[in-house]
Amino acid sequence: MYQRHRTKRNRLSIALSAVLVVPAAPMAFAQEQAEPANQAPVRDAETDGATELDKVVVTGSRIARDTFNSPSPVQVINREETTLTEFNSTAGVLQSNAITGGSAQINNSFGTLVVDGGGGVNTLSLRGLGATRTLLLLNGRRVAPAGSRGAVGSADLNVLPNILIDRVEILKDGASSIYGSDAVAGVVNIITRQKVDSPVVEFQHNATQHGGGDETRWSVMGGASGDDWWVSGSLELYHRSEMAVGDRDWASGCPRPLFGLDEATGEYGADDPIDPATGKPKCWTIDDNGVTMNLIGTPNGVGVPGPGSLGYYGTNFPGEDSGLPPGMDRFNRWRPNPAVAEGDFPGYEGVDYYGRDAFEPRLLNKSLVSPTKNVTGFLQGAKALDALGEAELYFEVLAHRRESSQTGYRQLTLDYPVNSPLLPAMFDGLPRYSAPPGNGATNGQDVAVRAFIGFGNYRAEQIVDFYRATAGLKGFIGKSWNYDFSLSHAESDADYMIESFLTDRYARSLDVVAAGNGFACRDPSGGCVAAPVLNVDTVGGRLPRDWVNYIFRPTWGNTTYDESTINLTVDGPVFDLPHGTAYGAFGAEYRQAEIDDAPAPDSVTGNLYGLTSSQPTRGKDSVREAFAEVELPLLSGVTGVNELTLNVSGRYTHYDSYGGDTTYKIGLLYSPTEWMSLRASNGTSFRAPALFEQFLGATTSTASSSGDPCNDYGSLPQADPVRVNCASEGLPGDFNQNNSIWVETRGGQETGLAAETSKARTAGIILQPNLPEGLGELSFAADYFDIEVENGVKRLAAAETLKLCYSGTAADFQARNGLCNLVTRGAATSTLEVVTGYVNISVDKVRGWDFNLRYVLGVGPGELRATAQVTHFTEQSGKTFPGDPIKNRNGILNSPEYSGQLDLTYQLQDWQLRYGLEWIDGQDSYAFLADGDQDLYDAYKQTYKMYVDDYHLSHLSLKYTGDGWSLTGGVRNLADKEPPRISGRVIDIIGNAPLYSGYDFLGRSFFMNFTKKF
Template sequence: MNSRVNRSRGALRRNPLQIALATALLLPMSFAAAQSTSAEEEDTATTEQATSGSATTLDRVSVTGSRIARDTFNSVSPVQVINREESTLAGFASTTGVLQSNSVTGGSSQINNAYGGFVVNGGPGVNTLSLRGLGATRTLTLMNGRRVSPAGSRGAVGSADLNVLPNIMIERIEVLKDGASSIYGSDAVAGVVNVITRTRVDDTTVEFQRNVTGDGGGDETRAGIMTGMTGDRWHLSGSLEMYQRSELTMGQRGWATDCPQPLLGRNADGTYGADDFIDPATGRPKCWTIDDSGTTINTIGTVNLVGVAGPGSIGAGANGNVFNRWRPNPGVTTGLPGYEGVSYFSRDGFSPAMLRESLVSPTKNTTGFLQGGFDLNALGDAELYFEALGHRRESRQTGWLQHSIDYVVGSPLLPAELRALPWSQRAPADGSTNGLDIGVRAFVDFGNYDNWQVVDFFRATGGVRGNIGNEWSYDTSYSHARSDSAYYTENRLTDRIARSYDVVSDGNGGFVCRDPSGGCVAAPALTAAVVGGDIPQAYRNWIVQDTKGRTIYTESTFNAGVNGPLFDVPAGTVSVAMGAEHRRQEIDDTPDINSINNNLYGFTASQPTRGKDSVSEAYIEFEVPALSGLPFAQELTFNASARYTDYDSYGDDSTWKLGMLYTPVSWLSIRASRGTSFRAPALFEQYLGATSGFLGTASDPCNDYGSRSPDSPRYINCASEGLPTDFQQTSSITSITQGGAETGLAAETSVAMTAGVVIQPEFPTWFGDLSFAADYYDIKVDNGVARLTGGSVLGLCYDSQPSDFNAGLGQCGLVARGANNSLSVTSGYVNISESLVRGWDFTARYVRDIGPGSFRTTAQISNYLDQAGRTFPTDPLRNNTGRITAPQYAGNLDLSYRVRNWQVRYGLDWVSSTNDYDYYDTYFDTDYRQDYLMETGNYFLSSLSLQYNGDDWSATVGSRNIGDKEPPMISANAGYNRVGNAPLYSGYDYFGRTFFFNVSKSF
């Protein structure tokens, strides 16, 4: 049996195994097409077809990337197909896991539950999909060809949450890795994911899967039931399933709790960093001194004050030095009695509570799906159909807090010897010290705190579809979706902290609040025990309160379309699809009142995010067969599509796409497409409520501006504000972030080009079937929407021309300097200049009968040539490919052997080595090789599984990451978001060796 594809006027005539192979390579697939027959049954089907001489003509089907139903699986754009059987063999316990795997994403980083301690769009616990590394808002997710509406918490909800998708009901997933706005509308910039459910179910199936990690934590459990019934004119089916993942904490993985690799050069043995430093005075390790972002120092068990000289701790310098951090030591009687100075790296930064932080946060998902249809026997054999999807996510994240107790100058809570000290820090802008300057700040271990969310998502769809005449069909539907989220955080309240500092004596040697109303509890007096983290529970209970916000996101969509043949031409039939769509979206996020009133201590304040938008669209698509059945032109087909879009917020635009599929000989196909896409900014990008926070004093552009040239714009601009040349900012900078609707945010456009080749050479039967596909892609996004930081706005303003600066033009309209030279900056979403992604996707497949069974192997490799961008036209275009978390290559290998009812699979995932040295050498002429560990080696993960399929049941057992591979290590001070010493990157496995089993039974 060979892999030649014979076509006649658009019909594909092959036996089942050949159809599967053609589908796999022409689309191309990551896994083989779903096969319900055994190897012997496939051979029987082949023999019977060959003997009878009959041919099988496929039903007209629609493949993601086109609205036109056709008789073949061929597509002018690359489409990857994943069936559920292979995802089970691979050990995935959820649809989220399948979609975020490297085989789909090509190694680009995804937002998952390892991001619980970071600010992400959609809120903590959300899981999104980004194709080509262009972000989740540029990837469109469909379910049965219809949009999956955004879901999540907080104000930045704008993408589909993969958690809402069912699992047991899924038949296959089609992934279009090409721009398709002319086909599907806004957001389809990088590609489209279409999750397709089983259409008719006539039995009941129950399924259970359990994934257990070898080192504990992060276990997954899924249980589901699917059932259905079919009558003469109706069908009804549905599923209900529960998915739960337990928490994986930092302390459960040794690599996450190792001492952060500090700012040290390469050791003599070629390694970086150092072993855990043990403080000889306490015998405790000095770990966790650098936070996960690699930018700041966590300090606990110390106090901050100035102007005092005294003895230092062991290794912290000679007696008489002046320190800015001190820790209790009752043996010290000189300088600052009872305290010794500590150096930068000998400060205490470790707390056992850090081991209880979430490495991968827990979640519990409950999902129900119901679908059905009724034949009307009217309106062109029409079917009245409906779908309903309901989902609840309960997620939680555990973090750790460093708490500051600010004792104001002269506070009675201070020991007598410290009350007369001068201020060490000016009064914080948040009002937490009642406007008084700080004399002593104590950095204490406050322990753990929790965030948690409850997200309810519902989508209902109803429609009617039927025929117009003998060859045309129509489909019209209405969908309404709603995401309703409640999100909670254990927060410290600023006003309660301020009241706790305003104390009077209780007459018994203690203190009480001057205003005791509401149960106010005085802050603890400064003692060695308090500095060590022994904080009275009553004080904790007073300043901490559960805060609650609510996010509601709704989306309504009306669709109507028709498709069918227009007329015949010598090579076949010209077909067309056309239709219209109207969509309305609305977001309403109301943070807790304490967040709105800027009353959250150490957390950003947020205003409500409220906005709505609607869009009306019309599209048309043509498919034109130009040549067929000729020498060196077995098939030549062109596809053209266009869409007109009219947003209430951004006006109108149009997109288009042209594609071509050329088969000169039966074993070779060439495809290419070029088109434009359009993305209106998401609602949160337009209407995000102002979120306030603080930047460090070092962010003031005028600090020590006298060291610059007197002719430079920054020198002139700072001097125009009357600042001295040696100016140093002493107050935190207020930073406000808001949506871009008020600052002229525009829609973004993009151009995408793909070109590919599919080779299916003919070999003798004994050799087997070998196929290969290669696809080149080039996507350029112009005017892209991005979030500009407060620091960037400050730099752009003070480096602008003095005339613009004094007139408050450009970015300077967002900067204000107030009393006492305090500084505030407003930033938000803006249109950046350019983003570019370019690369190759390769797929190879080999199938051969060996002994009594069939062997199949599939290899996929993604090669990013460019992942580049710039913020402003004057900026250089810098390529990030090959940097940490942006590998140039990612690949996977899938080997399977099926014999009778048994199938064994081996999988290998690969992420190529990365380094930032070349990036900094190229663009900044800086060599960090002796300072930081900024590179990772090739990363491989192996999996192995065995499956048995009975008549009405199946069982699968296996292991993922069978080598127990740990993620690679980088330097803590290298400036990356990290988990322990590992980069925060979804392509690395944080769980370790995992065992899984899956059982399924049908009745």
Template sequence: MALAQSTATGPSEAEQQEAQPQTAAQAAASSRNPATLDRVSVTGSRIVRDTFTSVSPVQVINREESTLAGFSSTAGVLQSNSVTGGSSQINNAYGGFVVNGGPGVNTLSLRGLGATRTLVLLNGRRVAPAGSRGAVGSADLNVLPNMIIDRIEVLKDGASSIYGSDAVAGVVNVITRTRVDDTTVEFQRNFTKDGGADETRAGIMTGKIGDRWHLSGSLEMYQRSELTVGQRDWASDCPQPLLGRNADGTYGADDYIDPRTGRAKCWTIDDSGVTINTIGTASIAGIPGLGSVGSGANGNVFNRWRPNPGVTTGLPGYEGVSYYGRDSFDPGMLRESLVSPTKNTTGFIQGGFDLNTLGDAELYFEGLGHRRESRQTGYLQHTFDYPVGSPLLGSLSTLPAFLAAPADGSTNGRNVSVRAFVGWGPYNSWQEVDFFRATAGMRGNLGTQWNYDGYYSLARSDAAYFTENRLTNRIARSFDVVPDGSGGFVCRDRSDGCVAAPALSAALVGGDIPQAYRNYVMQDTRGQTVYTESTINFGVNGPLFDLPAGSVSSAIGVEHRRQEIDDTPDINSINSNLYGFTASQPTRGKDSVSEAYIEFEVPALSGLPFAQELTFNASARYTDYDSYGDDSTWKLGMLYTPVNWLSLRASRGTSFRAPALFEQFLGATSGFLSSSTDPCNEYGNRNPTSARYLNCASIGLPANFQQTNSVTSITRGGAETGLAAETSVAVTAGIVLQPEFPAWFGNLSFAADYYDIQVDNGVARLSGQNVMNLCYDSQPADFNAGAGQCSLIVRGANNGITVTSGYVNISESVVRGWDFTARYVREIGPGSFRTTAQVSNYLTQAGRTFPTDPLRNRTGTVAAPQYVGNLDMSYTIRKWVARYGLEWTASTNDYDYYETYFDTDYRPDYLLETGNYFLTSLSLQYRGDDWSATVGARNIGDKEPPMVSAGWGNRIGNAPLYSGYDYFGRTFFFNVSKSF
């Protein structure tokens, strides 16, 4: 996609002016006098300018270019590597992961600093957060319209002093068309070669311009179908093995082979470590299954068993299985969502009326309404915990206790004799998100040169979220059974239609769960999230006085914002009655902020030898939060053009960000961590004088201790624990080259911009694993006193751990790098050729939690590439446009990172590197007088995402979870539009 960046790659000034919104009076004046051009305000400054060149780098994306590139949604455009510089984005591939904003949300993170540090604007005004669950805090790109968009301006520079606290990493301003005087209908279809993830968008845009008024709007429906794991071989093939590299350096042949079938075990295809088709008991001597070796002198002692009707001794009906001999694959896993489906309906309306008074004032308004219906399919492993002596165990009712009574009460306080690990199958979650934003304001002139603009905006996101959940109290009731007189069992208490738990059998262990029981224990649970934001803003701008080089301009304004979140989970979640799922408390909180800003632009030199232009820009903002008090931010910038073909620019500014509402007030949310996260596992292998060894030994754990329980992790907001606001400093410096060549050569321009952003005291969630490690690595005196992080950990009598974590201030985050952009335009034959190339180079992506921690640079690691690039070439001849696109993600590896910071070499056993990754696209467009048609294909080579070993980070199938890789395969698209 051809993306313009500042003067080096932007449209001509005339093209840029033509793209600006106009009032009806301005449009009429332009039609009478074609030479009249509107003065424009470029994203990154509130001062009106008549040149596109700015102190800070601004990237411009026209809608025509996004259509040629095959994007069918604004979210897709904004999340492409060409905009984000290769940092990973939350999109519909994250449906099975816990993300801020809830499943189905699409957010934008510039420079990899997170969505809460990237500000999204619509026509220069904030897009309020939207989404579901308690962690709503960023704009959801789903709510943005598509058809009526004129262009998108991306400021990749800190701008808190201009726009407020969220503009730490940059600002995205989505600008709509206002001069609409006809009706246009449009239809786009994107469909994949192998099926799944098809996109359909249909819309209408209409408008009318009168003598003193204008009115326009659009209505669109967008739908993406589901892509399941089973629809892509790379996602459904057996995972790359955790261990085992072949002699030729390849991976994969040493996957776990089932000795019963001779086929790979696929342990485990969904990376969740589930065990199914197995039961757990106290350690008992029995008959080993084929290929399994247990403990004991003869290797025949097991605590995991698989049904085998031929076994009559030991544990009759069951054979012993070792860890990797267990089953972990169920065909139902192939029905999980790889890319979750969504259906979006978006309406946008805008208008204005000229008053012919109050300085040629215009009353204007905007309305944005959106509804998202999204869904995700996941997979469940279910455990049947049969209490000691339960009649449902039949001949195994005499077995001793295997586990202590679960703390959730699912066995009515009785110890567990047999735990059956059973594949429940797919389950669904879905969301209905309604969002609206209404804005009304007035703008006009103060005298002949000063302008004013004041508006009020109100936004509200109202989301209902649903999940199919098993209820713990119903499971407990189902195990309290009595004989039914016919050889079966019924619930002792049948007041709510209780269905008795099924008796233990080989069929049950194999996944044959009676439907009546499923219907009883699994219910639809519903939560609701409401987020509101209101904004009042008033500003003026214009020239102050004249200097020899030009006028000193200024912009002054005030703003007041108020936000409130109210998330109420399902009552069963609040009461911790969801079996095997997180429990959440309500998230409720509000905050408000009052701000005042001022900006100056000073033309110091102009039109002199070696000083064609020297302009300084300075801005400052005073911010006063109800929650975190006041602070001030500032920014200084400079643009120097010694000769016409060379410009130098630089800026330095500060930011102040109060924590988002969810970071402050998130209700306690419980989840589960793997038993392997217990810091005391096998602590005897450590140095006996180390703090962890001494601390684990002091609580009486044996040196070969191995945790058998999952760790309960509780996360809560940071307002109660002294969470502070974060600050940052951003530095940019760039060069723009536009040399003058002979006409036959064409036009060549180049821009290179360096950025350095350091966030101090940044707000981040400290994980339960972090808390445990910090506690068990602390000094023994602090550990035994339960001081510091140890006060957040409770180890029960059964060695079960509950750890409380939350949002804290971390020491430092640093992002440094370069953005390079080149554009070449030349007339060739009867047409015009244009090519744009962009490369982003991350020098540093580093952070540390505490000042004593090392600053670890993760750039170049898997899912954090050092380089990404885009090449766009187009040729326009009369009414035809042909386009070729190339996207590049550089090779990555984790080996160097772990060797550098942890002195660990993973090369012999793990595949933790990816090669250079290229995607190509082609398209052809015809533009008639009142209609156009575009056809093309993305990922022409049908390139699959790269593979890494199981056990590495977050994966989808065999691929890293990274938005820069294509999960769809070859995709065809066509777009048709017609104006009336």
């Protein structure tokens, strides 16, 4: 009863249908492919001695059909392809350009940067619309979010199994009416093998040529079955080693501002500041991820300029009469130099903005690729019941643990209060350098001297436990209808740690009294250790170990995310039409989710010195949905119409938090002949903000004063918008921010966050011409997409807000349009205040084309398969506030207009040889930033490198299949291609490379995969 009449011929026919109708990747489904796990249990029927093809549920529809034909574009990638492409994890496969079309992804290369989901997370974003708008399914059912910290809201790709995956189906089309509110940009469905007759073990190792970032995976799968039951499962161990910044020359050799174009050579960097120690351009300037270190800040003083300093940093500019003795200038930043005996501060030389030290060797220890250890187990099975309509009881259990970590670098600003006994006598009686910090670090006293210290490395860790259990019952209603009822529950439980200075201990250590030959804490409770006196060792980061151990501690928080789902779907024939039977699917779904992020107590109380304070993020929401889908065969087998099918779906969604709305989708498939098909769809979506977007705990924090865009703005070119905008605020050209930037982050409920709506349209053509014998098989698809999100939800980071505000046009800046509406500068103190949080973006829009070409030809004794995929964005635009103009970011840095992939595979008996080519076109941000201002465009082009050329990666692999075993090996990034270089003035960079998932940070790497079936 459980087993169906299913011939090899039928299975192959379905596979070939997928290959031809959805020509997306080099697919060759094996004939022994198992039934898809989300397949409806459809009876076989014999008519005139022929066996009817099994019906399968293809991603993008709830209706079972006997072909992969659908009105929406679906890409299919099978297990064999993922092995040949050398990826060592499902995350790597899903984040490749073949699926994402060049869209930026949160992957392993984000190191210590703060991302939604916490350190070590991997998420998936289709069309560049964000992970919260991409739905991830496992066997047709939702994969719940997992991760750490308060911004958990998307599925973590780390939790997915690898060896048991049969294929991946990607719907690059909105499908909210089919699957629910978050299927805005598309749906990715991971489908596992079901029956596994024999145990299989697999080992894969990926090794980088230059060290760091190596990956190893051990996997085993097996199963058992009887006449009316089966069970299968897998267990996997995955390890990735750390790759530090210092492991790659391009990241650590010399990150530079790249100021100025050398007309003779065409190279940027002609105006980069020169390091007097080497006579070469200065590396690790503050503009390029360096930090101010090994110097002190004071009120303006007179002193001797250090090597490489221009001087005039306090109140004067070059060319002005300073009124000072020859060789003496005003400064407010000083570097220790025992040879200096003149000036206000003997033993210190004056330095300007680009004369500051911004590099020390421990910066090279920062994580470029996070290390991780993952353990993943998956178990599934089914039992026929002989009841309830020949029902089948099924289950799935997924369990996962991730232990990841990152190494970062911290600057320590040590504020010595006015008249502190820890200060040398020459600093007595100074006026204040800055007002008392708002965090109480100086016990309410004015700051006389601030030491900028290169403290060293810190560590962050995450331990994420995730499990998901699903149970369901599916069977028949009457003779022709199917039902599927399922219950699912998932939990993510994450502990996370970061090492941090504690403000209360820091403050206590500065409140000292004389004791013997040194100093002691006025309040010795808790083992207080006095702060070090200000001297060369302190400024140079050589700090007493007992003091460091006292103020620098690990702090732990915990995040849990629970999600429960109940789903009921029925499908079957609705009524007969002249040209076929209309089929329908109807159902209801209930989902409830809850998040509880409890940051470390010291974070809640704002006791993490130099880091953001965080309040708990706690909230829950539930949604009730009812949906219907009907497919109507309008015409078939008549002149000019081989097939004309209409698909209509609708869903009513009601959130407890945001109320209800309806969504719909209409799709049409028209085939005038057997070798040509036209398809189109139009649909809507309604998405309530994710839990973390709604309930993010309000935070207040301070950011480093070095983040003020107006610091030393007078050294910028005359036409630079930052210089223009800073000057409009009445700041002196040598302005230097002495106060921390005040940042207020608000949760969605506080900012009146609204639900977002969107529209998605697609149109495409599929060609499968019958070529003359001997010329092979050809299929081609071109699909147009147009997705527009209204009231889209986005979080604005303080640094991003400041950067984009001050680099915008003078008109927008002075009118406080757009992001500048969130920035305030104090009239008296010039202190910056920035409001951030989740806001509704008025418009976020993407349009473009997907092109897919597949060609198969017998060449000699073997077969050649060629597959090409190209995504062409024609628009990637948006605006933040209703009054803002829409700006198209298409083709700017990290938003390529084109991306593509070519696969060439030659199979000869038991051998397969594959060559792969990835391509991302060049990008240019000059015109976008200049916003139509020709003078600004010219100034940008002469000053900063804000473009990259086309980027290509080549890969080669070879597979041999023996009797029950296979061995695959190859090389990724054959040419050892490095990422391109830009100036770090607009987007985040690593070294001088854009932080963008489309570029390979690992360099040339080698892989080997061994699989054995017993």
